[in-house]
Structure formats: structure tokens, C-alpha cells
Amino acid sequence: MTENIIEVRDLVKHYPVTRGIVFKKTIGQVKAVDGVSFELKAGETLGVVGESGCGKSTLARVLMNLERPTSGQVLYKGQDISKLSGGALRRLRRQIQLVMQDPYTSLNPRMTVGDLIGEPFEIHPEVAPRGSRRGKVKELLDLVGLNPEHINRYPHQFSGGQRQRIGIARALALRPEIIVCDEPVSALDVSIQAQVMNLLEKLQAEFGLSYVFIAHDLSVVRHLSDRVAVMYLGKMVEIGTEDEIYERPTHPYTQALLSAVPVPDPTLRDNKAIIRLTGDVPSPVSPPSGCRFRTRCWKAQDVCAQEVPLLQIRRGSDHPSACHFAERREIVPTHEAA
């Protein structure tokens, strides 16, 4: 199970900022993803966390090959997906599917559920011959916990959680190896969110899926992920197993992020040390020199402004961290400690 199914090498995605209508002039670059490397192993869940604007959704778009990277590579089983086109690309797309955040806008309101979930079969007729499609769709509906008899209903007849199940069924239709989930539960209510998370876990166990699970909710990510990557302003600042990131974080940003998560236990209210970050995330058009987090970091020294800290294993830590002054710090309060 240690085979790398996806390898991302030094991935960069910049969007040009232009001025003028007739004579377009590029006046800057939004550095949405700026040098990210990681791998996804078969059957594992890699969680990607970060605040808005850190580039996690751009990463999803590049992984799906909806955007071509500015530079760097995304290798699917050793094959660079951004170089593919035509039939080869179509065959690849079968293997990587996407579940989107907003179940209200990601489903076409004029299509029935049967058409929505069956549409992938139109593009990839080899998966299901014409006659068997309705049966397949019903199977999928049943699989994600929806009533197969609702195949002729329209999206507006379903609640948010049910729509997200439709989105998941659509992603599963082609039996992909990888599903990229971009904030799949953040639009849902707590009780519904738990149902969808359980469904994702069940499907992974059943089909041996690999997930790239993108979310801003750290508790949700911890619950589902085997490994977790933390992003800040287009860079990956720390990556490790779920335990390494949550129990032994070494990057100041990860520590601040974890400490800011409200814990649903009022008894921990007073003995919880919140690291308060000041200010907002800087603009990705002109990120700070050196370490991008230095403008909000309490540890920042001169070296942080000059040298970009590499994502590597540092002294006293067991997983890569992109901080010159990485050190362990206990953040997540446990019940034993309280």
C-alpha cells in the first residue's frame, strides 16, 4: 500500500493580473500555488488545510487538470498529467474525480438526478453500456444512501446533505482511484456533515479510494485524514501524519491555527492557550520576502526575511516543516490534561 499514486513536484500556478482592455499589460502575478511538492499513496487520505486564499482550491483545480500548472509536474503513476491531451487525458480523467463544495451550484438544476449521475457514462461509454446505465445509477444512489426510486427527481427536491450525496455518487460513477474533495462538508449542518463524513469513510473502505481532502475545518480534516498538509499563501508549511501535525506541530502557523480552533468543551475554556495572530493574510500578488508567514509570526528574525525556509525535516522533529525555528509545542488540549 506504499505505492505513490500521485506525485506533485514543485508545482507552481500563477495567474496574471492585467491592466487595460485593448493593450493588455501584465502588471503582476497572483501566486496562488508557489512551489508545492507532495505525494499521495494508494488508499490513503491526504488532508490539505489552510485559510482562505492559501491556494488549496487552486491545488485541487490543477490536480484535476482543470488548470495547467505554470511550472512543475503532477505525476499520476509516473505520468505527467499536464502533458496529456485527447484520448489519453480522457482516460486519465476517469481515474481522478472531484466532489465540490457547494451542492447548490454544482448540480445542474435542469437535469434529473438520473441524468446527473449518468452523465459520466456518456463521456466514458466503455464503463457502462447504454442499456445498463439506469441500473448503474440506481446502484450508485443506493450506495450513497439515497432512495433509488428518486432517480427522476430534480436537485431542488433534495436537501443540502442529499445533494452532496448526489455529487459523491456522480464522482463515484466511473469507479475512480482518486477523489479530490474540495470542502465537501463545509456547507452542511453539523448533523448532516457527520453523515456525509461517515459515507466518505465507508466508500473509501469499500473501493480502496485515495482522497485528497481539502478543508478549512481542522477537526474535520483530522477525523478523516491519514496525513495532513498545511498551506499558507501558496506554500506548504508543514506536512506529516495526522498525529505529527496535530500532536507535535513544529511550524508556528500550524500551532496558531490549531490553537485557534474552538474546542467544544467549556471546561477547557480557561486552560487553553490561544496563540493570537495579528492582522490578515498578506496579498498573494506581492507575498512577503523570505518566509511568507513572517509578517504575522512572533518568532520572526532577520533571517526569515532573507531566506525562504525549505520544507524539510528539522532538528528535534520527525516530519518536514518550513520554518527556520521549528520546534515542538503542545497545542491540542486532551482530556487527560484537563
Add this chain to the structure above:
Amino acid sequence: MSEQSAAGADGSGRPSGRLLEVDDLRVEFRTRDGVAKVINGVTYHVDAGETLAVLGESGSGKSVTAQTIMGILDTPPGFVTGGQVRFHGKDMLKMSSEQRRRIRGEGIAMIFQDSLSALNPVFTVGFQIAEQFRIRRGMSRSDAKKRAVEMLDQVKIPNAKGRYSNYPHQFSGGMRQRAMIAMSLALDPEVLIADEPTTALDVTVQAQIMDLLGELQRERQMGMILITHDLGVVADVADRIAVMYAGRIVEEADVYDLYAKPAHPYTLGLLNSIPRMDEKGQELRTIKGLPPNLMNIPPGCPFNPRCPMAQPVCREKVPPLLQIGSARASACHFAEELVNRD
């Protein structure tokens, strides 16, 4: 049927002593498709200096209650069909719109979830704050501006003077929420209603905003109604919690009691279904099913179709919100059993 909050009695027995009281409020939305009973007898109160969290999922009626308190309910389709909203003992629902207007801002103010759509995009942030001082306090332009800059400073907007003449779109999400807090606190309200104030924000910014709100509340001894669906935020800041489901309060308790021993199966289900960062659990225990359609609320306890403890009585009798123990109440036929288990 009366669903008086027993937890609110508190021994004093003097209803007029409360700062803000919602009493058996009922609201329905009359739409083309039918009548949705959005609020079905909600009773809660908030006193000076305390934070009441109103917890519920979408459609539970928590925001509509707040809109009714503020008098900003869209009518039609929303109609108040019963109950009272008393501010300092006076029923606001019977007041003239002029009287209500005087309470808004000075008596009760509100901050909204989506600060970008709550602020007017064509006026500067500073102007929108200063406007209140000019119109409500009769200040001159320059005095009003001075006060508005002070307000921006109080909510810790860096370079408040320079930021005065910025437009809302020039502010980041966190800064906009700060500006909105400044605006709502400008006239020194006694009660602040915060409707999902941090839902649209990132966690690090959320922590900043909740800190700020707590600090301002302590300074001013305001009563605060915090409307949210986030059980984490509630645990950090609330004094008391009212849990809403299908337009009713199903449980009301002190924050510590509620998390330690929920007295309603819905609260218990909610607590069980959140993934916790400090406990890597296995499968999440979910609440099965979906919230009821408000046009067709099931008979008996509205939670009965989803409740793991449901008995025949739950399908027949609506459980009233009854006091259990000293300072908590639950609307469940089996609340005692729930609290007294293990």
C-alpha cells in the same frame, strides 16, 4: 399550550426585571406553497452582561427569532402570530414603528453574518458609522467623524483615521466584521444580537473577532445573544445556551451542564456528531434523517422521527419545556432519564 421557560424563572418571579425577554413567540411564513410554522413558542431571555447562545441548525428558527426581536422580519411573508418580545418589560411588538426605531441601535443592535452585504457598498465605512452620530445624536459632521474614528479605533482597526474613508470592498473579511461591530456599538446598545458573526471567517480571524466581542461586552456590560451553529465557539464564550429545533427551544441550560450532560436527545446527538480535534474517534455517531419540513411538522415531539429514544408517547404529545433540577430545562418526555443515566 404554554411552553414557559422554567429555567428562566430563577426564583425572582419578577418578569419585568429582565433586560430582554422573548415570551412564547410564534412566527409563520405564508408562502404560495403553504404556511411554514417557523417559530412555535420560543421563550428566552438575556440579562445585562451575560451571553446567551442560541444554537441550532439551518431552519431551526434562530435567525428569524432575532429578526423579530429587531423588528426587521420581512412581512409578508413572515407574520408574528403570538407571543411577546419585552425590552425592559415593555412589549415591543405592540410599539409604534417610531418607538421601535428608537430602540434599534440604542437599546438593541445586531451584527450580521455576511458583512459584505450588510454594509452599504457606495458609502465609506466611516460615513456609515458617523451617520448614526449625526442623525441620532445630532452631532456636527466633524464631531461625528471624530467619534466614528474613535469607534474604529476601539474595534482595533489599525490606522483608523486613514481607514475612515475606505469603502467596504477595500476591507478584508475580518476588518469588515470589525467595522460592523463598530457600527452596531456606536450608540452604546444594552443588548447586542450577533447572528453567526464569525461563520464566514477563517479560524485565526474568528478567534480575533470573538476575543474582541468578549472584551467589548465586558467593558460595556452588554447582554449578548450569540446565534450560531458552531458548538466550539459556543463552548468558549457562552454563559447559557438555548438549543433550537424546528422553531422550538428543546433545551436550555448553563454551558457547563449542557456539554457535560445534555438533557435532550437532539443536543446529545449534536455533541456526538461533531468530529473532535482532541479525540480521534472512529465512526461519528450521527443523527439519522433530516430536519422536518416546517410546513408539515410531525405530530408530537418534532424530533421524534430522528430520535433514538422515541416511544409511542413522543408521537402523540408535544413535550413542554420543563424545568429539571435547578437551572435547566428540557423539552423531552425522557429528560430525567437522560440526565440521570450512568
